[in-house]
Amino acid sequence: MAIDTNYLDMPIMVEDLDQENLAYFQHCADHQFHLQSCTACKQLRYPPTTACPFCANLESEWKPVEGKGTVCTYEEVHHAIQPSFKPYLPYLVLLVELDTQKGQPTENDALRVLANLTDENGTLAPPEVVKQVGIGSRVRMVFSDVDTGIALPQWTLDENAKQPEKPWRYIYE
Amino acid sequence: METTKNLRGKYAIVGIGETEYIRGAGRTTRSMATESIKRAMDDAGLKPGEVDGMMSYSQMDSTLSTFVAGDLGIRLNYFMDVWGGGSSIEALIGIATGVIEAGMCNTIVIFRSMNGHSGMRFGGTGKRAAEPLSGDQLHARAYGWQSPAQMFSLAFMRHMYDYGTTPEQVAMVKSIHSEHASNNPKAIMKKRVSVDDVLNSRMIVKPLHLLDCCLETDNGTAIIVTSKERAADLKKRPAYIQGVVGRCCKPRSDMYYQHGPLSQVAGHYAKDILWKNAGCGPEDIDVTGSYDAFSFTTLLQLEDYGFCEKGEGGEYVSNGTTRLGGKRPNNTSGGHLCEGYTHGISMIIENVRQLRGEVDDSCPIGPDGKRQHTYDYSEGGCRKQHNVELTANLGWATPGTGSAMVMARG
Numbered sequence: 001m002a003i004d005t006n007y008l009d010m011p012i013m014v015e016d017l018d019q020e021n022l023a024y025f026q027h028c029a030d031h032q033f034h035l036q037s038c039t040a041c042k043q044l045r046y047p048p049t050t051a052c053p054f055c056a057n058l059e060s061e062w063k064p065v066e067g068k069g070t071v072c073t074y075e076e077v078h079h080a081i082q083p084s085f086k087p088y089l090p091y092l093v094l095l096v097e098l099d100t101q102k103g104q105p106t107e108n109d110a111l112r113v114l115a116n117l118t119d120e121n122g123t124l125a126p127p128e129v130v131k132q133v134g135i136g137s138r139v140r141m142v143f144s145d146v147d148t149g150i151a152l153p154q155w156t157l158d159e160n161a162k163q164p165e166k167p168w169r170y171i172y173e
Numbered sequence: 174m175e176t177t178k179n180l181r182g183k184y185a186i187v188g189i190g191e192t193e194y195i196r197g198a199g200r201t202t203r204s205m206a207t208e209s210i211k212r213a214m215d216d217a218g219l220k221p222g223e224v225d226g227m228m229s230y231s232q233m234d235s236t237l238s239t240f241v242a243g244d245l246g247i248r249l250n251y252f253m254d255v256w257g258g259g260s261s262i263e264a265l266i267g268i269a270t271g272v273i274e275a276g277m278c279n280t281i282v283i284f285r286s287m288n289g290h291s292g293m294r295f296g297g298t299g300k301r302a303a304e305p306l307s308g309d310q311l312h313a314r315a316y317g318w319q320s321p322a323q324m325f326s327l328a329f330m331r332h333m334y335d336y337g338t339t340p341e342q343v344a345m346v347k348s349i350h351s352e353h354a355s356n357n358p359k360a361i362m363k364k365r366v367s368v369d370d371v372l373n374s375r376m377i378v379k380p381l382h383l384l385d386c387c388l389e390t391d392n393g394t395a396i397i398v399t400s401k402e403r404a405a406d407l408k409k410r411p412a413y414i415q416g417v418v419g420r421c422c423k424p425r426s427d428m429y430y431q432h433g434p435l436s437q438v439a440g441h442y443a444k445d446i447l448w449k450n451a452g453c454g455p456e457d458i459d460v461t462g463s464y465d466a467f468s469f470t471t472l473l474q475l476e477d478y479g480f481c482e483k484g485e486g487g488e489y490v491s492n493g494t495t496r497l498g499g500k501r502p503n504n505t506s507g508g509h510l511c512e513g514y515t516h517g518i519s520m521i522i523e524n525v526r527q528l529r530g531e532v533d534d535s536c537p538i539g540p541d542g543k544r545q546h547t548y549d550y551s552e553g554g555c556r557k558q559h560n561v562e563l564t565a566n567l568g569w570a571t572p573g574t575g576s577a578m579v580m581a582r583g
Contacts (some may be wrong), residue, residue, distance in 0.1 A: 011305035015257075021308035046431075047312045053425060073334065075326035075434055076379035077317055081297040081538060083315040090379075093318050095327050095430055108424075108433040116316050135334050152315055168334050170379050172372075 005147035008084040012146065020048035023062065025150040031143050033067040033153060035111070036060035046100050046111045054105050065111075067141025068158065069096040071167070072112065074134060088124040092117040092154050096139055116143060118154040125156075133157060134167030179450045185404040185583060188217030188282075188397035189522045194361050194513030196290040203236035205384035205393030206286035207244050213282060213395040214245075218408030224397065226251040226281030230261035230516070234293035235286050238376060250278035257420075258295065259464055260568040261285075262396075262517045263576035264419030269398040280403060286517045294389050295498040295514070296320050312428075321466060322386055326378045328429070328572040329469040332436035333380060335484065340380060340473070342487030344371035346468035346503075347384050347510050349496050356497070356505025356534045356556040361388050362511045365552060371468075373477035385468040390513035396521060404583065411583035412525045415563070416451030418443045419576045429573025439575035440477030440567060447478070447565075451579035453522035457479045458579070459561045460527050461501060462520035464569035465508040474567040474575065475503070497550045500557055505532075517568045521578070528582045530559040533582035 003014040003025065014021050020036070026048070027034040033043045038052035039059040051058050052150075073095045080086045094117055097110040104110075117125040117133055122144030125133075138161035143151040157163070190212030192198070192205045194530050206229070214224060224247050227238040231254070238252040251272055257262065262283065267481035269281040289295060295319035318324060332338050348368055354360035366384060374383040402496045404411035423447065425431035448454050455478060463471040463478075476486035480501070489495070495503040506512045506523040513519065532546070534556035539545045546557040568576040 007306070010315070012307075012315070013305045014308045014311070018308040021311065025311070047309070049427075070198065073327045073331035073430075075323065075330055076376075077323060078376040078378065080317060081320045081323065082302045082314075082317055088317075090376075091317060093316055093323065093327070095435075109431070110433070112428075112430050114313065114316060114318065114430070135331075152311070152483075153395070170330065170333065171340065 001149065003150050005150065007144070007146045007152065010082060010084050012150070019103065019122065020050060022149070024048040027062065028143055028151040028153055029149050033065050033141055035065045036063040037063040043105055044111060046113055065098065065100050067153070069098040069139060071095070071133065071135055071139060072097045072139045076130065076170070085127065090127060090130060091124050092130050092133060094133070094139065096155055115152070115154045118144065118156055120156050122152070122154045131173065134169035136164040137167040138163055177346040179416060180270050180274060181415050181450065181452055182413045184398055184414045185274065185401055186396050186414065186521070186525050186580065187399050187404045187407045187409060187411050188213040188219060189525050190216055190395040191519065191522060192389050192393040194359055194392045196361065196391060198288060198291065200234070202286040202288060202393070203244070204240045206236050206284045209286065209393035209395040210241060210245060210282050210284055214218050214497045216409060217397050218255055219280065219397065221246040221452050224280050225249060226269070226272065226278035226398055228252065228265050228281060228283045230257040230265060230285055231287065232256060240249070240272035241284070251281070258516045259466060260517065260571060260574055260576040262521055263417055263566060263578040266414060266578060267399060267417035267419040270392040270414060271399060273398070280397060280399040282395055282397045284393065284395040285516055287516070288391045289514055290389045290391050304578065321408045322378045324380050325467065325470065325572055326381055328435055328438070328473070329380050332473065335434070335436045336487065340372055341368050342491045343380070343385065343452065343468045343472060344368040345491035346465065346471045347371050350465060350504050350508045350510045352550070353497055353505050353556060354511030355552045356550065356554050357507050357512055358535055359533070360507045361390060364562035371548050381467055381469070387466050387509035387514045388511070390515065392513055392515055394515050394518040394522060395484055396518065410529045412528045415453070415579040415581050416447055417578045418446040418450070420570065420574055421446060421576065423573040426573050429571055433574050438473045438477050438572045440474045440577070443575050443577055444478045447577045447579065453563060453579065458501060458565045460505060460524055460558055460564045461503045462524050462566040463503050464520065464567060465504055465510045465518055466569060468510065469476055470569045471503060473572070474569060478567055478577065497556060497558060498548070505556055505558060521566055524566060524580060527558055527561040528564060528580060530557065565569060
């Protein structure tokens with residue numbers, strides 16, 4: 001069923017036809033992270049697609065994937081383009097390499113999942129937490145609940161993981 | 174990649190045209206396209222009946238070839254209007270040479286016309302910010318990640334991490350382009366700025382400050398491509414097209430960051446096509462036009478096309494090489510950071526001027542009607558580089574997609 005809703009006052013529309021994204025976000029709504037696994041080469045892929053980016057096979061099955069990884073790069077947004085983000089400035093966009101399938105099928109590949117730094121309930125993190133995270137930080141996946149059939153994956157600091165003594169951050173704070 | 178054949182030197186850019194660069198043009202993209210094409214035809218000495226092909230690029234923010242051709246009395250044997258922003262122009266020039274080679278038409282004008290300030294803003298404010306988030310965009314725009322600055326900064330930050338590139342080095346790109354713009358009467362931002370000015374401007378997306386970002390601009394721009402034989406009969410010294418690579422991509426062009434290294438851009442792949450087709454290398458190039466949507470895009474491309482070692486872009490853009498009078502100046506018009514934002518075409522136009530030796534700075538006009546260039550590059554002075562024989566344009570769409578072209582003096 002199509003999704004027609006709002007997140008942070010931004011309209012969201014996922015069409016009936018978009019079967020891969022509907023399936024992906026339904027898993028997220030259940031607070032589970034699932035990715036498609038290629039039935040031929042067995043590689044997982046992100047984001048949801050119709051073919052395998054590694055072998056072009058059209059058949060896949062959804063598999064549960066552990067939502068844990070390391071921040072491989074980030075940016076800190078100080079000027080919001082979308083008005084909905086203004087209350088959360090500065091906010092972090094994190095690019096996270098999952099532990100699962102890192103460096104496969106080639107050393108340049110990884111499942112890299114982009115999301116914001118949030119608290120454990122999926123609300124964008126406050127400035128004092130934003131300052132603590134950088135390249136090398138260990139994070140775990142949480143979800144921002146949106147509506148029936150959809151939640152958005154987010155990242156929060158993994159309190160049970162060993163964190164780097166000082167994650168790498170832009171030189172001037 | 175092996176290319177079996179190329180058209181090195183067989184085609185040329187013979188005409189260039191621009192409207193003014195302004196914020197608040199107060200007229201339509203159709204009007205600005207028409208003016209820039211007329212100027213390009215006058216520059217080349219071509220009449221409407223002598224242009225029979227037209228191409229353009231836009232993102233649904235501009236007029237189309239059919240309207241503009243009709244307005245100018247041009248009967249088309251070929252036209253194509255494509256979707257695209259940065260990196261489109263070099264790719265379209267490549268197509269133009271192929272179309273003429275195939276005998277489909279003789280002379281093609283390519284234009285870009287945009288109300289980039291008073292109409293659709295590429296920074297994403299206004300109408301673009303309010304568009305609904307549909308399926309694929311939920312993996313990006315839902316996270317406040319939608320403007321070019323937001324989309325590219327992940328690669329920029331990683332470059333600082335990988336190589337120790339400093340904010341001061343990156344800011345030198347803006348500072349040097351502002352020196353060039355101060356000698357360009359058409360530039361929107363003619364004031365010279367220092368590294369400190371850049372670093373003290375407000376943060377937009379760390380690592381980009383306001384002055385690391387280009388200027389949304391209203392303008393129309395056009396160039397004319399034809400064969401070497403036809404070029405010989407025209408008014409101006411031709412700029413020969415030596416080699417083109419068009420919209421070359423990293424793996425995973427859907428999401429550039431799915432394939433590393435994260436600080437590597439499409440130029441890494443494009444360089445092998447460009448230099449082979451052009452029959453030269455970066456060391457042979459006299460002037461570059463490395464796309465400066467942001468200070469950092471210039472740096473990353475110069476690196477991945479081989480103008481310096483990977484990781485040494487910060488040093489390359491801050492050691493004086495890229496300054497007018499230096500070994501290999503970049504964006505001598507001031508580029509998108511200072512002259513105005515055109516999605517790349519103005520950087521081709523500027524390099525054509527350098528190859529002709531006809532640069533529209535403030536140097537005095539002599540009794541023969543020609544500008545007497547002083548080669549004094551101080552503020553308000555000369556913008557012409559000595560003895561420019563080969564130029565390279567490096568066009569940028571995203572970290573994952575780029576185009577490039579080498580031109581030679583005719």
